[in-house]
Amino acid sequence: DVKVTQSSRYLVKRTGEKVFLECVQDMDHENMFWYRQDPGLGLRLIYFSYDVKMKEKGDIPEGYSVSREKKERFSLILESASTNQTSMYLCASRLGGTYNEQFFGPGTRLTVL
Amino acid sequence: GENVGLHLPTLSVQEGDNSIINCAYSNSASDYFIWYKQESGKGPQFIIDIRSNMDKRQGQRVTVLLNKTVKHLSLQIAATQPGDSAVYFCAENQGYSTLTFGKGTMLLVSP
Numbered sequence: 001d002v003k004v005t006q007s008s009r010y011l012v013k014r015t016g017e018k019v020f021l022e023c024v025q026d027m028d029h030e031n032m033f034w035y036r037q038d039p040g041l042g043l044r045l046i047y048f049s050y051d052v053k054m055k056e057k058g059d060i061p062e063g064y065s066v067s068r069e070k071k072e073r074f075s076l077i078l079e080s081a082s083t084n085q086t087s088m089y090l091c092a093s094r095l096g097g098t099y100n101e102q103f104f105g106p107g108t109r110l111t112v113l
Numbered sequence: 114g115e116n117v118g119l120h121l122p123t124l125s126v127q128e129g130d131n132s133i134i135n136c137a138y139s140n141s142a143s144d145y146f147i148w149y150k151q152e153s154g155k156g157p158q159f160i161i162d163i164r165s166n167m168d169k170r171q172g173q174r175v176t177v178l179l180n181k182t183v184k185h186l187s188l189q190i191a192a193t194q195p196g197d198s199a200v201y202f203c204a205e206n207q208g209y210s211t212l213t214f215g216k217g218t219m220l221l222v223s224p
Contacts (some may be wrong), residue, residue: 004156031210040120042202042216043157050210058211090156098206099145099164104156 003027004105006091012111019078021108023091029103030096032074033058034066036087037107043090049074050096081112121200123219132190134218136203141184143213145206148177148188151217152199160188160201190220198222 007022025032033048035058045058047066055066063085067075074093078085088109094102126132138146144165149157163170163177163186170177176189186203202217 033211040216043214045211048211092156094210094212096210099162101147101159101162102204102212103159104149106156107154 004091004093004103006089006105006108008108009106010109010111012113013078013081014113015082017078017081017112019081019110019112021076021078021089021091021110023074023076023093023105024072025074025091025093025103026072027093027095027103028071029093030071031094032068033092033094033102034064034074034076035090035092036060036085037090038087046076081110083112086110086112121217121219123221125221125223126193128193128195128222128224130193132188132193132197132220132222134188134190134201134220136186136188136215136218138184138186138203138205138215139213140205140207141181143205143207146177146179146186147204147206147212148175148186149202149204149214150197150199151202157202193220193222195222195224 004025034046035043049055049068065077088107090107091105092102147162148160151157161172174191178187200217203215204212
């Protein structure tokens, strides 16, 4: 069974802390994505990566960075967490090419106090 | 997520009814579409997909219809069950690897 896992289901951090969200996929997918999901706003793409050490900005990259040192792992970093980054964060992976589904992890609910 | 259903259009049906969930997509050049289901507290799960060279595709209890003329996608769920209660959203493939997602519709199924 294919799987995308995220390091934490729930996380509580303080304003100004550096936060790491980890994502691992076991499907040998080239593409990996980080989204945030907020009520009324839907899924918004933060960053994606189409290969190891490659990254591309999505629609809302401000305040975030990413790291992809290995194909299976894609990390989202909040350099200095702020309360407006309280959200559900979803990681996803997808095989390269057009006609392939995208698999999501279970999500990390991050609260910044 | 837990609150993903807030502010969404809602479709309420009785168990056993057929449900139709609609989605308007934005890009006439989109060539691949996916429907996802998201239950409370979970990540989205793939339901069914369709390529732009098709206008209908059937799965188990689900059918997706694509009308490229009006850029409209629909998901039909036959004999809806309480376990179908979730948020449903469509996604369109606009570029090589990135999907664009609709805001979603909440489906509520009453026993």
